[in-house]
Amino acid sequence: MAHYTLVMGNKNYSSWSMRPWLVLRHFGIAFSEQLIPLFEPGYDAAIRAVSPSGKVPLLVDGDLQVWDSLAICEYLAERHPGLWPRDPAARAIARSVSAEMHSSFLALRMNFQCNIRRRTPRAPTPEVQADINRIVALWTDCRARFGDDGPYLFGAFSIADAMYAPVCFRFQTWGVQLSGAAGVYMATMLATPALQDLARDAIAEPYRIGKYESD
Template structure:
């Protein structure tokens, strides 16, 4: 059985992607959660990951690192990872690649922290542009392939790749309306998303750099996480 190494569910957006994909598609795996360490987790993660980063998938004597590589590895072995329709599949792969390599303002200013609610101090132009582009991508997918998911009628990798954004929008109060709000609500209602979220709330770990990042982003309105 696959072994999927991840970090804290409250913080680790990269870990969420393959975890959610496998859960939603009923691809069996053993979860190996290794918490972030204060400062650098590189040495701890190097025990299982060549890059010292998560996520990392181990399949017997094969090790696959990076969320996009893990997605493609699973796609070679399991159906449903990518949409069946060629146009939808091309869109899904392009959108995943854009998410994987872009949106630096959103990543840097609105780090994933599932259990808190934050009112942003400001909306810099770069962050506003990232949010607008994500909304446009979501709208394109829903309009082009009929929904209710970004690649059509079934959940696929493109939804998994934007799942951390759904949590970020919830945390930082990013307004959505119409079909985009419906899509975000649909994602949050997925049993696997709810499972991840509840586990994130139950975590008592607090990693200083992630906490400081959220403090710098805005005023904390609520902290729903379990007490330390």
């Protein structure tokens, strides 16, 4: 049986690490975690010693190293059933929204950093609001078209939800209030056991990254 190790950054701050961690945890796939606290002395050398890209997350499966959050999720989906929606059209859109998350929303990511512990309501800039608007439209559309069989974007929890989990934490941190289907979806996500487990671990972490705490 596969035994995976997920090399990851802080649960509180590392939004990219969070995604495969949630997939592994939600689907009950056995794994160990190796946490490298970001911006602690020597962290970059510690990451480069194990990760070809010099970044986390990294999945180690025996001799194989798989890096980049979405590639890790795809690797897991090839080995474990049910990580993507079964219907081909739903699966195609799930991949589209996951790829969009992976390549877009720079204003949101730069201005509303991932800091699960923090609660600082803040007015979005126009650029951040545009990202929020697109995410709300995307969540609303997925729920309306594909959400009949469960409360997540494609009904049952899938990789697409894991890709958007950091957005739910960012909205919670920075006080983004949503109504309608998008608001219900966000509340469902934050109440999901895997996200609650992650948040609990994040809150207990002793590390603090000054630049994410002070602005």
